Amino acid sequence: MKTYQHWIDGAYVDPSDGQWLDTTDPYRGEVWAKIPRGSSEDAALAVKAAKRTMADGPWATMTATERGKVLRRIGDAISKNATRLAEIETRDNGKLYSEMLGQLRTIPEYWYYYGGLADKTEGSVMPIDRPNMVAYTTHEPIGVVVALTAWNSPLQFIALKCAPALAAGCAVVIKPSEFASASSLEFAALTKEAGLPNGVLNVVTGFGQEIGAALVEHPDVAKISFTGADSTGLKIYETAARTMKRVSLELGGKSPNIVFDDAELDAAAVGVVSGIFGAAGQMCIAGSRLLVQNSIKEEFTERLVSLAREVKLGDPMSSETSVGPIATHPQYEKVLRYIDVARSEGARCVMGGQPATGPGLIGGQFVEPTIFADVTNDMRIAQEEVFGPILSIIGFDDEEEAVRLGNDVIYGLVAGVWTNDIGRAIRMTKSLKVGTVWVNTYRAYSFLMPFGGTKQSGLGRENGQEALYEYLETKSVFLSAAAKAPPNPFIQRWL
Known part of the structure; x- marks a missing residue:
């Protein structure tokens, strides 16, 4: 039986409380591995690592083109390990191996796509209505992102959320479902092999009401991206609103x-x-x-x-x-x-x-x-x-x-x-x-096409170029060439 650890700041670490949870093979009905039962302390460590690498770590100084190369190498690493990862996911969630392997062979395309898109986010120069002034927009990473993923396709959900987040320059903390965490923990080490700096991607596991809630409430988290039940999504939305966190919610359907x-x-x-x-x-x-x-x-x-x-x-x-x-x-x-x-x-x-x-x-x-x-x-x-x-x-x-x-x-x-x-x-x-x-078809899906719901099926979009902008803030810049002070600064400034 394998005992897993959290992945925090580029290394596997034991849960701070020293507690683990059983993970069960749904086909055989047998416990086959243990995952960490994370706490608020583990959540804080992961967020701290993510925040540091965005503030002064190598991720903050890396160019968008360099980030894109790392993402493409992550895609390569997934491709090389697709068979092993598919077997783990099948053992963890009971879905067909043929389907999981099909997903794992497609998932690298998400990382290649966003790797190529990383340096394509262009701002605009506006024809501003003021003399001697240049006005333009830039797009900046929103901050630390928490990705809460569901048990039915863990690594696909990571690709949907983390590939565009990393392309945008954000750092992420992943909290997979406690029912299917193994493949996410295995995947984490592959990102380091691909050259992702320590702290940029972290994986912590455990119950939603324990470590998941701590992540959602953490003051240094800027955005929550969640896939799961609409009842849980509504609670996350309410909690995030208290501190104006951004949210993306991919919830239920009755299609x-x-x-x-x-x-x-x-x-x-x-x-x-x-x-x-x-x-x-x-x-x-x-x-x-x-x-x-x-x-x-x-x-x-x-x-x-x-x-x-x-x-x-x-x-x-x-x-x-x-x-x-x-x-x-x-x-x-x-x-x-x-x-x-x-x-x-x-x-x-x-x-x-x-x-x-x-x-x-x-x-x-x-x-x-x-x-x-x-x-x-x-x-x-x-x-x-x-x-x-x-x-x-x-x-x-x-x-x-x-x-x-x-x-x-x-x-x-x-x-x-x-x-x-x-x-x-x-x-x-x-x-x-x-x-x-x-x-005249059903279940057609592509990393190129935006995906998301209306009404209580959620907020925001995953896939395609639209997903990248879910992790970016637009900044407007007014650059004045005027050297002389205006005659009445208390009026002129706002005209």
Whole structure:
């Protein structure tokens, strides 16, 4: 069994309180490693290291071009260690090894992209309305950033948050989920090998209400970037507001996957199945609400159930497995509770609806891929994020009703639209109040495209050039060439 340590100021260090937490393999149900149970003292040490390197350390004096080279070397280090890191993530969160390896092979591209973008943040010279004066803007790093990441894709979330933050010149303190911290701690040492100066990137672990809260409240932290539950995000937002910290929040979703009767139904069925049962539904972008036109609802439901029955549960390390276990026991119990809630509200279970057992399903955290029909949009199963393999089928008659149902939730992260009518596709993308709309596809993703939500799905954007500016402050400079004092300085200065 491996015992991990915090990564602070370029070195592995024991937790100040000398306490560790068990981390469990969700497939086998066995403890396989220990991670530090961090405290406010550990949080303070990490923030102090980050602040120092921004104030007078090598990160503060390094040019943007030099920073970019370091980021590209981090990408190289991830690429060389992709197999090992993917195995660790699968063991930590139970997601398919094939998916984790696919992510780890893509993650270096984020670091290459922001490495190239590091020296492309240009200010502007303004045609100022004053004589003998030059006015221009610059962009400066916002300060120490705390990155709070979720358990379902730890290293991808680090890339989303830390690559643009470091490109902007910030230093970061990462607090991964206590349920999946190992890969983040392994990754930290790779950044030093890539030439990242000590203190620029720190990783501390433990419970959110202990070390996580201490980081959010720390006076030397300028920005919080969080991915996770909307209830936690709201608390972070409230706490950060007391000291005017900047925040980026990537929270929950209850996303509609909308199928019209003119769609390619085979392709739509594949998109719906992968959109809800991929990663056992443990995705913020899960298409958990299927809105299907009533004229094809029965036919499409049969097609969907037939396809979903081909889903194979099992060992996430096996190439034959398409759905692994639920990542944590509390989440497993939550999913089962929502199945009971759906039945109690009158939804009709047409597939699954039970804990999954059988050969190869060890560890006790598997749930059958579940489909509910006869769902109305006011049911809890249609309004609340489950984060599990549960699909709700809701019928609609026309485009207007599809839009109304699609928007009738507190979330606004993503939506899918399946139609062969280009005019309808354009109208739907404009009408759906979400951050991303996929037309005739689902779960498409790119480091080049901004990603984020509206409403209670969060604030800010990750990916693309927009993400870089989440970590920069704009400074306006007025440079006067006038040597003579104005006749009345108390008036002229403000005219």
